[in-house]
Amino acid sequence: MSPTYDFLTDEYSPVRVRQRDDQYAHEVVTPIPYNGILVSKAIVDGGERKAGKYTEPQRARLYRMGVRRFFRLPPEIVTLGDCGAFNYINEEYPPYNVAEVVDFYEECGFDEGVSIDHVIFGYESDADEKQADPAWVKRRHISLDLAEDFLAELRKRRSRLIPVGAAQGWSPASYADSVNRLQQMGYRRIALGGMVPLKTAEILACLEEIEKIRAPETELHLLGITRVESMELFANFGVRSFDSTSAFRQAFMDDRNNYHTRDSMFTAVRVPQVDGNPALKRQILSGAVSQAEAVVAERECLRLLRGYDQGNVRIDDVLDALVNYERIVNTSKKRSYIDLYRRTLEETPWKSCSCALCQKHGIEIIIFRGSERNKRRGFHNLTILRSKMNDIDFA
Amino acid sequence: MADQYSLRIPALEVHQGKRRIYCFAIDGKKLHSFAAVSRVRRDKEERLQGYQRPEVLSHIRAIRRYLESDGAMMPNAIVLAFDSRVTFVGHGQTGSVDYAIPGELVIPVDESLPEEQKPAWLVDGQQRSAAIRDADLAEFPVAAVGFIADNVEEQRSQFILVNSTKPLPKGLIHELLPETTGHLPPAYVRRKLPAYLMTRLNIDGDGPFYGLVASPTAPDGYIKDNSLLKMLEHSLFEGALYQYRNPVDGSGDVERMLTHLKGFWGLVKEIFPDAWRKPPRHSRLTHGVGIQAMGFVMDALTDELPAEGVRCIRVRDALESLRPHVAWTEGTWRFGEDDEQKWNSLQNTPNDVRKLTTHLLRVIRTAETRG
Ligand SMILES: [Zn+2]
Numbered sequence: 001m002s003p004t005y006d007f008l009t010d011e012y013s014p015v016r017v018r019q020r021d022d023q024y025a026h027e028v029v030t031p032i033p034y035n036g037i038l039v040s041k042a043i044v045d046g047g048e049r050k051a052g053k054y055t056e057p058q059r060a061r062l063y064r065m066g067v068r069r070f071f072r073l074p075p076e077i078v079t080l081g082d083c084g085a086f087n088y089i090n091e092e093y094p095p096y097n098v099a100e101v102v103d104f105y106e107e108c109g110f111d112e113g114v115s116i117d118h119v120i121f122g123y124e125s126d127a128d129e130k131q132a133d134p135a136w137v138k139r140r141h142i143s144l145d146l147a148e149d150f151l152a153e154l155r156k157r158r159s160r161l162i163p164v165g166a167a168q169g170w171s172p173a174s175y176a177d178s179v180n181r182l183q184q185m186g187y188r189r190i191a192l193g194g195m196v197p198l199k200t201a202e203i204l205a206c207l208e209e210i211e212k213i214r215a216p217e218t219e220l221h222l223l224g225i226t227r228v229e230s231m232e233l234f235a236n237f238g239v240r241s242f243d244s245t246s247a248f249r250q251a252f253m254d255d256r257n258n259y260h261t262r263d264s265m266f267t268a269v270r271v272p273q274v275d276g277n278p279a280l281k282r283q284i285l286s287g288a289v290s291q292a293e294a295v296v297a298e299r300e301c302l303r304l305l306r307g308y309d310q311g312n313v314r315i316d317d318v319l320d321a322l323v324n325y326e327r328i329v330n331t332s333k334k335r336s337y338i339d340l341y342r343r344t345l346e347e348t349p350w351k352s353c354s355c356a357l358c359q360k361h362g363i364e365i366i367i368f369r370g371s372e373r374n375k376r377r378g379f380h381n382l383t384i385l386r387s388k389m390n391d392i393d394f395a
Numbered sequence: 396m397a398d399q400y401s402l403r404i405p406a407l408e409v410h411q412g413k414r415r416i417y418c419f420a421i422d423g424k425k426l427h428s429f430a431a432v433s434r435v436r437r438d439k440e441e442r443l444q445g446y447q448r449p450e451v452l453s454h455i456r457a458i459r460r461y462l463e464s465d466g467a468m469m470p471n472a473i474v475l476a477f478d479s480r481v482t483f484v485g486h487g488q489t490g491s492v493d494y495a496i497p498g499e500l501v502i503p504v505d506e507s508l509p510e511e512q513k514p515a516w517l518v519d520g521q522q523r524s525a526a527i528r529d530a531d532l533a534e535f536p537v538a539a540v541g542f543i544a545d546n547v548e549e550q551r552s553q554f555i556l557v558n559s560t561k562p563l564p565k566g567l568i569h570e571l572l573p574e575t576t577g578h579l580p581p582a583y584v585r586r587k588l589p590a591y592l593m594t595r596l597n598i599d600g601d602g603p604f605y606g607l608v609a610s611p612t613a614p615d616g617y618i619k620d621n622s623l624l625k626m627l628e629h630s631l632f633e634g635a636l637y638q639y640r641n642p643v644d645g646s647g648d649v650e651r652m653l654t655h656l657k658g659f660w661g662l663v664k665e666i667f668p669d670a671w672r673k674p675p676r677h678s679r680l681t682h683g684v685g686i687q688a689m690g691f692v693m694d695a696l697t698d699e700l701p702a703e704g705v706r707c708i709r710v711r712d713a714l715e716s717l718r719p720h721v722a723w724t725e726g727t728w729r730f731g732e733d734d735e736q737k738w739n740s741l742q743n744t745p746n747d748v749r750k751l752t753t754h755l756l757r758v759i760r761t762a763e764t765r766g
Contacts, residue, residue: 014581015645017632057633275452
């Protein structure tokens with residue numbers, strides 16, 4: 001997030017340097033809402049066809065400074081590199097070779113690195129090697145072969161990187177077999193991949209099967225999973241860590257569960273920017289929506305929301321303004337959010353949150369509008385996730 | 396009725412051939428009471444109505460911010476097309492010219508009229524008038540030019556004419572920017588510092604870039620201003636020059652930035668004098684791909700160094716170690732075991748810049764670990 005963003009004018013400082021002048025969640029909320037960060041090669045370097053998420057100068061600086069200084073991480077934060085297998089899920093073979101991936105991990109100075117894997121996008125609990133989709137069988141073998149090469153490359157370079165073996169599978173038995181082989185190769189940290197679409201019961205079934213062969217010192221990581229309600233159960237089977245962006249992303253991706261509290265979820269109040277909303281722009285251009293009318297309605301919503309936060313405006317006046325703006329914006333006749341807004345505004349959850357961002361920004365944090373508000377809400381959600389995690393007993 | 400009245404405004408009628416145009420001043424806050432801002436839209440019969448673009452709100456905000464600042468000035472005129480309800484009452488010719496007649500424009504105002512029935516249309520100045528309307532000011536008189544149009548088609552053609560002027564050429568902007576004070580649009584604010592550094596590199600007699608950057612006032616320069624600007628921006632925002640930058644207001648210690656740049660590129664010039672002397676057609680070093688890749692090399696080698704320490708043995712040795720592995724002006728680049736490319740096949744594309752940068756940095760790293 002950009003610390004100089006002006007919420008009243010909705011403007012960035014014209015001299016802001018994206019990313020470098022900006023702040024990460026671990027720099028703005030305490031306690032730090034995570035123990036480690038995961039960075040994917042696909043995000044940094046891109047692939048055969050896709051560009052990465054960083055500009056070339058940003059990427060050069062990441063390689064030059066290393067991941068710890070680039071993200072300005074405090075020493076207690078662990079860094080984990082992986083390949084970002086979801087980014088090449090449609091390719092026949094992973095687009096990176098082992099040396100390239102080890103280069104990435106070493107040059108960026110990661111603490112730990114995941115071997116190259118190839119995601120199996122399917123689950124069939126009873127299928128054995130002969131019955132399963134041949135593409136799945138092949139992908140599991142690719143992942144295992146690359147895990148072996150990965151260890152060999154690290155030994156050859158006398159690398160200090162902690163290797164994490166990636167296990168893929170389509171069933172409890174195939175996952176367990178992958179874990180077993182990785183243990184035999186020498187891995188003591190194993191990441192379970194491809195489980196994002198699985199139901200919790202399916203993940204548990206796999207963990208139970210893995211438990212039968214898991215060495216006591218082997219620690220498991222769940223790639224891309226956040227299911228706080230089930231974490232305690234997972235922990236019983238040797239799961240020691242997981243990574244996920246879902247609490248963050250729900251702030252602006254979820255249809256209604258945008259703002260989390262310890263025991264509930266709230267819908268953020270949508271006040272889109274007239275000049276930042278492509279659909280609305282088209283409506284204005286075509287003449288279906290009057291720009292002047294939309295601007296007035298937008299400003300009125302913001303003014304009343306802020307007034308409501310200070311106790312000077314009645315909730316029904318805010319909702320009337322929101323109804324009016326929704327009517328202008330919502331030309332495609334999507335369903336109305338007004339009833340959800342009423343609950344959010346009645347309960348004012350941001351007032352009882354002690355995180356630094358809610359304290360500082362008040363009602364702005366619950367307004368669904370532009371990336372600066374939305375990211376701050378995402379950071380808030382991470383602090384809530386962290387406090388829920390604190391209650392879990394990781395044996 | 397109180398919302399119906401006439402504005403009588405001092406004006407000058409100017410004769411242009413058969414046409415008459417009217418120059419006058421008007422309080423920008425009053426413009427919207429009689430002037431409509433039309434937008435392109437289709438009416439119920441699918442006929443084209445109006446001719447305007449929607450307001451660009453970020454642009455309006457920027458102008459508004461400027462208007463509210465001290466000493467704001469808006470010298471260029473707003474252009475209006477009137478219909479025949481607007482009249483001019485001349486006071487008769489005075490002075491020695493016969494093409495300009497002083498008098499009064501009489502504009503009927505009816506604030507209850509809907510947009511499309513107002514007697515004037517804004518042909519040019521929509522964003523500016525919206526900014527004046529929104530600005531926190533009691534009044535803001537602006538210069539205006541009006542003409543009486545017979546119909547909407549004529550208004551439309553005027554709109555196209557006044558809005559089809561070419562934007563300033565980029566090279567000229569780069570040269571003007573550093574010498575500009577006062578409020579600038581955000582995109583220019585960002586570019587001001589890199590443009591200033593580039594200009595100084597080009598005119599300071601003690602640096603390696605002296606007179607080499609092509610610009611409107613240095614026509615013999617052969618290094619493209621865009622290549623150099625990109626290198627400077629990269630280093631300012633992500634690289635070695637960031638250390639001298641003030642993130643609060645975007646300013647920086649320019650003299651030390653220049654010392655840093657002259658230190659590094661001076662060594663580049665000394666070690667590759669031949670490639671430095673040649674234009675991009677004959678040298679990949681002065682080409683966009685070389686300038687940018689060597690910029691990344693500068694960031695890698697000097698990120699931690701103070702400006703005064705850039706000309707040091709370590710940097711010189713690192714650049715020396717490149718010598719057997721570069722093909723700036725002839726031969727081939729050996730990027731890998733089976734990846735060779737002819738010296739001039741490298742282009743100024745993100746891919747080639749990355750390829751060259753990776754190659755140069757690898758050579759330097761290998762030399763450093765061996766040495
Ligand atoms: Zn909070």
